[in-house]
Amino acid sequence: MWGSWQGFSQPLNLTHDTLRELLDGGQSFRWRTVPGDSCWQGVFGHNLVQVRLEGNREVEFRIREGYGSVREVEAYFAINFDWAACQDALPWRSDPHLENCMKAFPGLRILRQPFGETLFSFICSTARQIVQIKQCCETVAERFGESLGCGTHAWPDWKVLSEIPEKELRACKLGYRARYISETATILTADSGFEKKLLASPVRDAKSMLMSLPGVGAKVADCVLLFGAGKLEAFPVDTWIKKSISRVYGLDDSNPTGMARFGRIHFGKAAGLAQQFLFAWERSQP
DNA sequence: AGGCAGGTGGCCA
């Protein structure tokens, strides 16, 4: 049984394009459209949630009874954060391309996803496309995660994953990433304070902590910091951002480190939000 | 039918 549809305590007004980009644009890999219902259904933590857009463009959600809470859903959508001020602080006044991107996806924000599953999904993301990343997240959850009803499953935590033979993970379409997942699971299960320590650390230190894990390089670390740890200054440089930055700002696309430095300086403390706008625009180009 | 994909780690100059 589903709870009733409701709006957020701070209304979230988005276009269909922005909502799609928010839920299915590469921040999270666990949302899908529900065939007859014209809404999105997603899983995070032990929440099973549906989201839809009303005529006035206000986002509404409902929670599967027994599987989630309003508090967690609002935390996930980062409702209690001043996104308007954050957007306004970006250098769009002096950067016409950024301004275009922001106009194309008005209201786009950064989800605040649970740390563990964010790390997991971005370790799975290397050298793959979104469809495949979604598939392996789905498969691992189906096989090892708790059932939440409607055929959905929660992400199994690191402890559960640490006990699964690498071979079985490989069978979940993980490929060579299975070893990374296995080893990371062992490390994080042994170090129960990792997440707490990371959240309390400045970005630079938090990034080093992440990069000490197998399968986590600069790009994956930045994604985890941005989408799963609330560090908005993290600036992931992937192939899309490389394209964008080299074409628009004239930087050498063979130097991702330089691009990350540029991003941090040019876009400021919410560089990660700017990144998301550029990313969304770039991907929407034919 | 094969190359390639939202990278990383390891090795070499």
Place this chain on the structure above:
DNA sequence: TGGCCACCTGCC
């Protein structure tokens, strides 16, 4: 540091 290549596997 900077450049190259193997690594799995499924999709276009």
